[in-house]
Amino acid sequence: MEKPSVWGKLYLALILFLLYLPILVVAAYSFNAASSGAQWTGFTLSWYKKLLEEGKYTQPLLHSIELGLLSAFLAGVIGTAAALSAATRAFKTKGVFESLSMLPIMIPEIILGISFMSMFALVGLRGGMLPLVLAHTTFCIPYVYIIVKGRIRDLDPSVIEAARTLGATKIRAFLTVTLPIILPAVLSGCLLSFAMSFDDVIISSYLRGPTSELLPTKIYAALKLGVTPDVNALFTLILGVMLLLVATMAVTLQIRKILQRKVDAQ
Amino acid sequence: MKLPIRKLLSLCLLFSMTAALLTGCSGGKKQVNVLTYEGYIPDEIIADYEARGYQVNYTAAQTNEQMLDLLQAAKGGTYDIVICDDYIIPSMIESQVAAQLDYGRLSHAENIDPHYQSQFYDEENLYSIPYLAGFPLIVYDPAQVDFEIKGYADLWDSRLKNKLVILDQYRVIPGITLLSMGQSMNTTDQAVLAQCREKLLQLKPNVKLIDGSTPHVALINGDAAAGFVFTSQAMEVVKQRPDFKVVYPEEGLGFGVSCLMIAANAPHMDAAYDFVNYLLDGEVSAKVSELINYINCNTAAEAYLSAEFKANPVVYPPDSAFPPAAKRAPEIIQTVDNETNQIYDEMWTAFKNQ
Amino acid sequence: MKQEKSFPKFLLPMYLWAVLLVALPLGYFIFLSFLKQDMTYGFTLSFTLDNYKRIFSGDYQDMMLRSVAISGLTTLLCFTVGYPFSYIMSRLSGRARSVVMLLIVIPFYTNSLLRTTGIITLLSSNGLINTLLTHWGWIKEPLSLLYTPGATVVGMVYSLLPFMILPCYSVCQKLDRQTVEAARDLGASRVRSFFTVTLPLTLPGILSGCVLTFVPTIGMFFISDLLGGARSSMLGNIINQQINGRNLPFAAALSVVMLAMALLFIGIYRAFSGKSELEGIA
Numbered sequence: 007m008e009k010p011s012v013w014g015k016l017y018l019a020l021i022l023f024l025l026y027l028p029i030l031v032v033a034a035y036s037f038n039a040a041s042s043g044a045q046w047t048g049f050t051l052s053w054y055k056k057l058l059e060e061g062k063y064t065q066p067l068l069h070s071i072e073l074g075l076l077s078a079f080l081a082g083v084i085g086t087a088a089a090l091s092a093a094t095r096a097f098k099t100k101g102v103f104e105s106l107s108m109l110p111i112m113i114p115e116i117i118l119g120i121s122f123m124s125m126f127a128l129v130g131l132r133g134g135m136l137p138l139v140l141a142h143t144t145f146c147i148p149y150v151y152i153i154v155k156g157r158i159r160d161l162d163p164s165v166i167e168a169a170r171t172l173g174a175t176k177i178r179a180f181l182t183v184t185l186p187i188i189l190p191a192v193l194s195g196c197l198l199s200f201a202m203s204f205d206d207v208i209i210s211s212y213l214r215g216p217t218s219e220l221l222p223t224k225i226y227a228a229l230k231l232g233v234t235p236d237v238n239a240l241f242t243l244i245l246g247v248m249l250l251l252v253a254t255m256a257v258t259l260q261i262r263k264i265l266q267r268k269v270d271a272q
Numbered sequence: 273m274k275l276p277i278r279k280l281l282s283l284c285l286l287f288s289m290t291a292a293l294l295t296g297c298s299g300g301k302k303q304v305n306v307l308t309y310e311g312y313i314p315d316e317i318i319a320d321y322e323a324r325g326y327q328v329n330y331t332a333a334q335t336n337e338q339m340l341d342l343l344q345a346a347k348g349g350t351y352d353i354v355i356c357d358d359y360i361i362p363s364m365i366e367s368q369v370a371a372q373l374d375y376g377r378l379s380h381a382e383n384i385d386p387h388y389q390s391q392f393y394d395e396e397n398l399y400s401i402p403y404l405a406g407f408p409l410i411v412y413d414p415a416q417v418d419f420e421i422k423g424y425a426d427l428w429d430s431r432l433k434n435k436l437v438i439l440d441q442y443r444v445i446p447g448i449t450l451l452s453m454g455q456s457m458n459t460t461d462q463a464v465l466a467q468c469r470e471k472l473l474q475l476k477p478n479v480k481l482i483d484g485s486t487p488h489v490a491l492i493n494g495d496a497a498a499g500f501v502f503t504s505q506a507m508e509v510v511k512q513r514p515d516f517k518v519v520y521p522e523e524g525l526g527f528g529v530s531c532l533m534i535a536a537n538a539p540h541m542d543a544a545y546d547f548v549n550y551l552l553d554g555e556v557s558a559k560v561s562e563l564i565n566y567i568n569c570n571t572a573a574e575a576y577l578s579a580e581f582k583a584n585p586v587v588y589p590p591d592s593a594f595p596p597a598a599k600r601a602p603e604i605i606q607t608v609d610n611e612t613n614q615i616y617d618e619m620w621t622a623f624k625n626q
Numbered sequence: 627m628k629q630e631k632s633f634p635k636f637l638l639p640m641y642l643w644a645v646l647l648v649a650l651p652l653g654y655f656i657f658l659s660f661l662k663q664d665m666t667y668g669f670t671l672s673f674t675l676d677n678y679k680r681i682f683s684g685d686y687q688d689m690m691l692r693s694v695a696i697s698g699l700t701t702l703l704c705f706t707v708g709y710p711f712s713y714i715m716s717r718l719s720g721r722a723r724s725v726v727m728l729l730i731v732i733p734f735y736t737n738s739l740l741r742t743t744g745i746i747t748l749l750s751s752n753g754l755i756n757t758l759l760t761h762w763g764w765i766k767e768p769l770s771l772l773y774t775p776g777a778t779v780v781g782m783v784y785s786l787l788p789f790m791i792l793p794c795y796s797v798c799q800k801l802d803r804q805t806v807e808a809a810r811d812l813g814a815s816r817v818r819s820f821f822t823v824t825l826p827l828t829l830p831g832i833l834s835g836c837v838l839t840f841v842p843t844i845g846m847f848f849i850s851d852l853l854g855g856a857r858s859s860m861l862g863n864i865i866n867q868q869i870n871g872r873n874l875p876f877a878a879a880l881s882v883v884m885l886a887m888a889l890l891f892i893g894i895y896r897a898f899s900g901k902s903e904l905e906g907i908a
Contacts, residue, residue, distance in 0.1 A: 014714040028744025044750040091634035107644040114845025121651035127345040216305035227310040227332035230485035337872040494751035625689040
């Protein structure tokens with residue numbers, strides 16, 4: 007296979023640099039002394055102190071995590087179940103229902119947000135986590151469904167049939183053969199769902215309640231006030247945790263590889 | 273996606289799950305749910321109040337209409353306290369989302385400055401308590417604007433082309449357009465409104481940014497040279513850019529009062545009164561005013577306000593801003609009928625979409 | 627495996643969900659678009675076509691054209707930048723590939739709003755770019771970069787680029803090298819083999835990427851809100867503004883128009899790619 011040229015690699019590096027530039031700027035400005043504005047006025051750690059002391063973003067952060075987990079879990083169950091049966095069956099109304107189920111990620115988010123808002127207001131569902139969980143699960147299901155279904159389609163059906171012929175029950179065949187194979191796909195569907203839920207501003211902003219303020223909507227409100235150094239600090243902390251996890255992962259993998267090699271050698 | 277990402281992310285999941293479990297229990301604190309603009313009750317005040325054993329759940333709305341909408345959807349419940357502007361109050365009262373105040377439970381009712389009471393929106397003061405007041409002003413950078421801005425009419429000057437930032441308020445900007453024409457901000461005269469629309473649309477070439485919440489940032493950063501902004505925002509500009517000039521428009525000032533109200537079916541009625549009483553305390557009220565730079569509406573706060581703050585010309589405009597030097601006395605934006613409201617709304621949308 | 631004809635019960639939860647939480651809210655919403663606004667109560671139950679008449683009255687034509695132009699330009703730029711990126715990335719060694727993939731995905735887990743404020747800091751009159759350019763003496767007056775339609779496009783490309791890269795990468799990765807090499811062996815030039823073999827083979831990914839960038843941009847109000855200034859408000863902004871201004875029926879009518887635009891675009895995608903699902907969404 008043809009390897010990319012130096013120019014090609016440079017291009018990748020340039021785009022990645024541009025992709026990270028605003029992120030780096032935000033991180034840098036979390037140390038800026040001025041409370042608003044783009045001018046650099048000096049180095050300070052006071053925004054981190056303010057962030058940790060006031061704890062203004064702790065609740066919203068936890069709400070966002072909770073919501074992400076709940077929606078990813080629900081979508082994981084519903085989407086996987088549907089994908090398992092859809093991949094192997096054909097029936098008349100499949101096309102219509104499938105398109106309807108996939109609609110949430112095909113149409114602009116604002117439409118979904120406003121229609122949830124008016125619908126939930128009509129049935130008196132307002133405030134708390136429930137409306138948010140319902141809405142987020144709705145746009146998470148398609149991700150899980152598409153990923154898992156794709157995986158099942160690539161699956162060699164003879165493997166499961168072999169298990170069945172060898173006397174495994176339907177459930178046993180599912181648990182010992184199908185599930186382990188699709189599990190990575192289910193997991194990546196759930197993780198993508200979590201990411202989408204965690205960063206959603208548009209839909210959440212129409213469904214907020216007093217006891218369920220989320221991180222993205224809280225940040226949007228802070229941006230609307232124009233004073234964001236403590237939010238920048240929070241952003242930098244989250245980014246730091248992410249990078250730390252990546253580094254840990256890389257190191258663990260590396261160590262495991264070395265260990266494996268040693269075991270193999272013995 | 274490749275393997276490491278999945279593993280990494282499952283680690284994240286695990287981590288966040290533990291975090292969620294650890295903090296699922298927020299303790300048996302008394303709750304109070306507040307609905308208002310972001311930052312309208314300063315963080316310091318909330319922290320002080322929470323130290324008394326309450327938890328304040330703060331919902332930030334961007335507009336008065338949004339607050340009304342949230343309250344109506346909750347049928348006057350869910351929230352305990354709302355702080356909103358004058359003109360929306362009649363709608364709040366009419367749709368029964370605001371509670372009649374029980375003055376027996378207001379321990380500092382005597383602190384309320386009667387000067388800001390008994391306005392058109394609540395003549396008998398049955399529902400609302402004035403919280404803060406302010407006059408939106410023009411501020412500009414003399415280094416970038418080579419003529420003197422005296423009033424609203426100057427905002428149409430072609431020398432301000434693409435240099436202006438204005439508030440995102442569908443009644444305020446048509447309102448100052450009317451003032452620049454020598455008309456009332458609350459006119460319902462169709463012919464005058466048609467002229468107003470015409471004139472408003474001519475302002476567009478000068479407007480760089482329409483922003484209700486952070487116009488001061490554009491001014492401080494130098495992305496706009498002149499702006500029509502709220503008191504608090506004007507203060508923020510002057511604090512960071514002392515070279516900016518503040519203008520009290522000669523056509524007369526607009527004036528606004530924001531009020532505290534209790535939701536009709538507030539889930540934490542006792543906490544709501546407790547928090548209102550806290551905010552009506554003279555010392556607390558003075559602190560609120562000085563922190564976010566609006567006119568204080570509390571007679572007991574007088575003693576706690578610094579002389580420097582009381583002499584601040586941005587918050588308390590000098591006599592020259594009022595008649596006879598100005599052409600009109602300050603005017604509050606009032607609720608108008610549905611049809612007229614739609615005319616205001618349509619001219620504003622047309623203006624924004626131009 | 628045999629294709630079973632019966633209606634499977636495991637599909638029921640998802641279909642039920644789709645009916646209750648997708649079809650029903652959208653249906654109710656379309657119904658709302660035919661009602662009249664009311665200042666106090668939001669809307670009244672009287673049927674009217676005024677909301678639609680207002681949209682096509684002429685006040686909104688510029689805005690609609692601008693929306694489509696900004697979304698189209700964003701999609702085009704995402705493609706021009708993202709396609710070569712995906713192609714080169716797919717030819718990296720396995721390890722380097724997962725590192726690059728990781729770098730693309732990490733920003734997803736941070737906050738998109740704050741990434742947008744990073745752009746404000748860069749583009750502002752006394753922001754990083756203008757300060758550097760003035761410092762090096764390349765310009766005298768700061769350039770007016772922020773609060774322009776251009777800034778909106780930059781912000782959108784920045785937010786949506788990964789959505790172009792992921793599907794394109796997915797098809798480039800599956801690309802059968804032998805076919806491409808065979809074309810080269812048969813004497814086709816590099817350019818020719820690209821246009822006759824590589825491009826058609828990767829077309830599903832490109833089209834999917836276009837849907838994944840174009841459709842969100844028409845509804846993404848917060849980017850043009852934060853970066854765009856007074857002359858780049860888009861359909862999404864107007865809808866959000868109407869919601870905040872309590873004109874739900876008019877917002878609903880505008881959303882129906884937006885929905886029609888999105889469905890039209892998806893229809894075009896299906897017609898061209900012959901697929902109902904989006905390629906490489908994971």
